[in-house]
Amino acid sequence: MKRIFSTSANKGLYHIALFIVRATVSVFMLVHGLQKLNMLLSGGPVKFPDPLGVGITNSLTLAVFAEVLCSIFIFIGLATRIVVFPLIITMFVIVFVVHGMDGFEVRELPSLYLLVYLFLLVTGSGKFSVDHFISRRDKYPAY
Template sequence: MWIFDTSRDKKLYHTALLLMRIVVGIFMFTHGLKKYMMLFSGELIQFPDPLGVGSTTSLVLTVFAEVVCSALIFIGLGTRLVVLPLIFTMFVIVFVVHGADGFGNQELPAVYLLIYLVLLVTGSGKYSIDHLISRKRSKVTY
């Protein structure tokens, strides 16, 4: 019965990775844009500083992860590399920023953390710029 079949349909697998990259990329990108606007609002920056590097620096690092890295995940460029800042950011949010707040505040960043860990392991899939680069490099003979 197909429900219990554990073999992998490669086209479906790569389509699922594409869908996951697009959705998580768009969601985190738009989430990060709100923080990006904080940088230019002219108001005093009030942002958590869980690592002791300063509120502005923490905000800039978070914006880099959430905006720049999410855009690269969306297109599938350097996926395994660009998930690292997002993994770090979500880890800090779950275990430091909301560490004592309980599951309700940890739930969504923990889901993002899991998705980024999956992308670290699987890579971006066939429908990505990473795949085009990999395919092009494998054709080069030395």
């Protein structure tokens, strides 16, 4: 019974759960990003919101950068706390600007993505990541 209600984390399970969350959210976002990348590369007219006033093509390019490149970095756990910023900004703009006047059902999914990206900003990428490998190498410098 004590184990069920314990608030201390099992470190092994913590890192596995963090990897699962990181990998899942990055793959899901990558799917959205690849659809936008196809739209950007299609050569046809681009229909995409321009909430920041930087131009439709530039807005789409920024979204593709965040959703494709940053998602790949998050998946492998490389510079997670840095590359999560473009995704946080993208989700913030989607939730509060693009769909700011829409109902909860439209804003729910990007709000959940925003929450996960804020979580990754705080926790980092965890043990199963390139970040962890790099930080371990710094502890044991080669002579």
